[in-house]
Amino acid sequence: MKLIKTVLLAGLSILSLCSHAQVNKQIEIRSELASPIVMQNSQEKNYLKISLTGHEFDSAKRVPINLAIVIDRSGSMQGDRIVKAKEAAIFAINMLNENDTLSVVAYDNDARVIIPSTKVNNKQKLISLIKENIVAGGGTALFAGLSKGIHQVEKQLSKDNVNRIILLSDGQANIGPTSVQELSELAIIAAKKNISVSTFGIGEDYNELLMSSIASYSDGNHIFVNDSLDLENVFVREFKDVMSTVAQHVKINIYLKDGVKPVRLLGRDGIIKGNQVTVTMNQIYSNQEKYILLEVEQPQGKVGEEKTIAEIDLVYDDLLDKKTQKEKQSVKLAYTDNLEAVKKALRQDVVTEIEIQEVNENSVKALELYNKGDRKAAQKILVDNSKRLEAVADMYPEYADRVKDDMKWNKKMAADAVNESGNGKVYSKEMTEKQQNTRMGVIKK
Template identity: 25%
Template sequence: MLTGCAAGGNADRAADKRGGNRPSAAPDGRGGADVEAPEGEQRSRQPAADYLSTFALDVDTASYGYARRTLSEGRLPDPVSVRPEEFVNSFRPDYPRPEGDGFSVTIDGARTAEDGWSLVRVGLATRAADRQGERPPAALTFVVDISGSMAETGRLDLVKESLGILTDELRDDDSVALVTFSDEAETRLPMTRVKGQRERIHGIVDELATTSSTNVEAGVRTGYDVAVEGHRKGAVNRVVLLSDALANTGDTEAQSILNRIEEERREYGITLFGVGVGSDYGDAFMEQLADKGDGHTTYVSTTEQARKVFVEQLPAHVELRARDAKAQVAFDPQTVERFRLIGYENREVADEDFRDDRVDGGEVGAGHTVTALYAVKTRPGRTGKLATATVRWLDPKTRAPYERSGSVGTTALASSLWAPGHDSLQLTAVTAYFADRLRGGDLPGAPRLSVLAERSGAIAERSGSKVVRELTEAILQADRLMGPESDAQGDAEGDAEGGKSGGSGSGDPYSG
């Protein structure tokens, strides 16, 4: 998304246009106190609208997961399916966490080898999940695709295994319901407390088998009916859609399905979590459904990935930390010539709607991080404030609005992106550059794919991170598939500083 600037990142039009008001940033540049936004309070004017970038937060990761699956099969992903923000948000930087609900705001950056260009990273993080016994109960409605296309290995079999794993992980006071769909939808289990029913739930899951066509509309509509009927006050109510999202029967257009989700989301606060499977996958369709359902998407193709999603992530992250969350980054026109937000095109929000809480944002759960990366060209010889980032969200229970801000100046930028000691920022840069190259982009300062693989491999070696090793393998596979073309571009930093960074880690510090 390039809110307030032209497609190439120019920021030189409509100089007299103004956005909404904003609170001042904290002096330390790492975020300020949570601030409610009283009606009618006068604040200083914002920079010209062309120096504002506004978007809804997004914690989706499906685009990266599906790209890895495609590359492992010897194919390049469709450029349309590559969303850089989902590549970046598949890795978890170690941002500071807030003590309460809401977000911390961290901004850092470094200069690239391309003259005048820097990468600036805005990092948001929520407080980690409470201990299992302290989180609210969950009311989960699983909507499972059993159409013929789900018969392929790695689809329904993986879904059944995933649901079996989750059944054993849920608490006794959680509730589950199960809806299946092919050409029609069927309720296999109404909303049922888990206590004393685990064997029954396992039995229903084990009996699932594939049948005919894919009527996603019928499945989602029935799933929301069941979720509304079994709605539990005080619980986290969520619909979990497990499908390859290849709709071919009934209403196959997302918009009418989205309208149904919108109605129930607003009235009952039911969010949608999309889990994609399959070598052929309706990525864009699933993403649209999750975005409108105030949820997010992920993609699984192995038992290990399914265990991570259903054992480590879903039970811990059922509790929401923020509703309708948006971010707005204000660049200082005295120091910034132009900027480009890498990704988030389909999460764009009009600058003037940042504080309009009727305008949909993103839902963010416990323990999540959200990263936005900008390519920024500074004015020659200018120093001073570079940017202020503000995140606004609604309290999940009271819907009261809160904001938190942080700032960064030109002097805070590291002198070189690839200098030692910046592994976290370098990893964000590698994933963003990788995604941009897969979709045919031309980001300033982008190294060749072979160089990106070297950077990623070095970070994996220092940190011991398995997920970074997997990223390295994906980059190398893309480099092989793209051939000489991948080396014909992105030479700007191929011979830049060697990227030997300090630091080591235990466990997997970048696993989401």
Template identity: 25%
Template sequence: MRGSWLERCAWTLMVAVAGCGGLTACGDPDEGLLGSSEVGGGDYGGTSTTTNAGEDHAQAPTESEEPPEETFTCAGLDEESAPVLYLSADDSNSMGSPAQARELLRAGIAPPPWTVRTYEFLNYYRIAYEAAPDGRLRIVPQMQEAEVPGLYHLQIGVRSHDPAAVRRPMTLTFVLDTSGSMGGSPMERQKAAVEAIAAGLTEGDVVNMVTWNTTNAVVLSGHMVNGPSDPGLQNAVNALSASGGTDLESGLAFGYQLALQHYGPDRLNRVILISDGRANVGITSTELIASHAEDADQEGIYLVGIGAGPADGYHDGLMDAVTDKGRGAYVYLDSTQEAWDVLRDRFDEVMEVAARSVQVELTLPWYLRIERFYGEEYSEDAAEIEPQHLAPGDAMVFNQVVRACDPEVVDLQDPVRVTARWESPLTYEQRETTVEASVGELLAGGTTQLIKGRAIIAYAEALKEGSSTALRDAQAQVVAANPGGTDPELSEIAQLLPMHPYFY
């Protein structure tokens, strides 16, 4: 369809309202959010797209045979051709899985393995890299020998610049779940989420609010706040209550209608969906979401998903589906305090964009391949990997284990090259930066961030495995990575692991 961006969005909105009125029309809840769900293809190398195994969001993976172990030898490899790989950290800066796992562990419940997405743990726990200069990205590769000869840990951090001291004006549209299942702690967390965001607003920011249960209601439209914790917004939050069924479809449609009505090309425009994940969303809504987030002639209206729990009955397939299409962040609140920790203290990381459509390219020496990848996916075909946005004050972290076809052929002088390409967030200017270092230089360099990354991965992978041995080994690694207990995040992980019912 041709026409202006606003015309195309309005057309999609009409289709959504007319074509899919609710849950029954949009899909069977037992079918998942889009009628089916993909399960990652494993941690094995190859030319096809590779994702982490067992990281489906909506349901447990079906049983299937493990890919056969392949013997990686130097025979047939071209010594003149270095492998070039394209990496993806995550589809939407998701950070929901670790907070869900934490809530379950504190209740003495083992997190289901398929809900533990390792790359989200790397997103959630902060690995400190030096900030890039304004408008640029900083690449930090680190490498460490593993216990097995020819095996190496390789971690790449891609860090943005810090948030601006004065941020741009915002138009925020809250789409709030007020169905009956939101009663109790989910509603308390939802209110805390809105209040935490409201605490960071400034005069002139615009807020819209739609609630949805069996029906939907427009609570605020074009409400211009007078500053932090605006009384009108606070009154709307205080009036929220839980009752009725779920009609997310029309709630989203009205939310986007308001977001479109009050859209500002120089503003940060976000739709913020908060739910306990027990609703469903049809194909029409996901197309609606995607149409507003697409990269048109101006920045789109991105969708941020906030899960309100509780974790023992939460279905995060909803938030995964909508944030994937909506190009926004996905967070989970395991407490009201978490709302303030993430939505106030990490506001820019959740809401803003520092670099658009970041593509990360890794060139390895001819004799190395990825043995295990802890990001979302990688491929030798750049077209298979969708570029991702990066927030200010944030870093994409790519951690992988690489293997040499023969330890004897490793040349410490051979280069490892990492290139990041991206667009500036508002002007769409194409930018690029490259870092190159020899294998020897990397092995002799710093490993502080790599060590923390490995400890976080050990925690997540132990939760997936669920054995006493894996859990105890992970705790030992976490403690060793945190001498003196100076890192509060690693200290928290060390306390959480023994809460697992299979730890002892």
């Protein structure tokens, strides 16, 4: 009888954690604990996962795009790079329609607006402006270029548009503000205006930390383009995201109850102030999940007791219905003296994501060691990462596919770490791109 009661309690607790958005909303929200049932008086850490998944929608009904393309035309972009950058910009024009807004900024020793913010209703004229005005030569005033890109998007800024900047660079910022901190602060300004910045680093010589930081702080994508011939394919992937945006300006507030202490966020950054945690996301895409993971110290409890440990407040702009949506959810924790009930209630999908994020943090340490010249130590971390993910796949076969690619990637990077003939610049950029993408907590459906 006691076991039946415990199992029933487990079922009720899990149902109370797995909340869903209403059918008429564009995103589904789930708030759940890795361990929704714990042993009585347990003081172990727990993990809260909040995920937002965009529903499928008719792409013909997509919302207007307000896009600025910011192109590096410094001397190092001469040759194929500037040619392919122009071709990619022209591709973007052809992907847009008369409801969309486009601006193009080019930067070298300074920044110049090639196409002021305008509706895309005369494509041939816009294409001619790009062909005639983007010629490589000069320095890299990246800060000025991004600043003007933000200003152009601001001209048509609307919560009913997808506000986006695509920033291309193949070198080091060397004119005007150049530090990671200064450029990151500019990205934060963009994010506060509900503008995402996706950064495309071309070749081996750009500053990957700077470019990935800009993308991270504004909730954009960061992509390493080793060969400029791949630029158009990169634009295709970017436009798939942009054109499938269903919600933006997302703000998640987590209010932890007395006795619950926030420890850290895994992956995405946020603000932890006392018992309140705030995380923002700029855009949510159709058929894609974005999540946050919060490690907490849980309160003790008695057998049969159930406690609300967190209240979730979510606000976002629904782009398809053109209104602000709000949702509240509660997260509960139940207590038992039955270890089997605890194991049965464990959320294997949440544990899998925890492992992915912790392995990613380890890979950051591996890259630091690699860049300091301690390649064997870097290799060991990456080998251990691969073994750890392999153990997850064995333990939770239902989620083996989720870790399969990461497992292979860690094995490859472990081997490359000690390859004396390998390209260190490429290695660092591949690692940084992967770390950034994993940190953002994205699962494509």
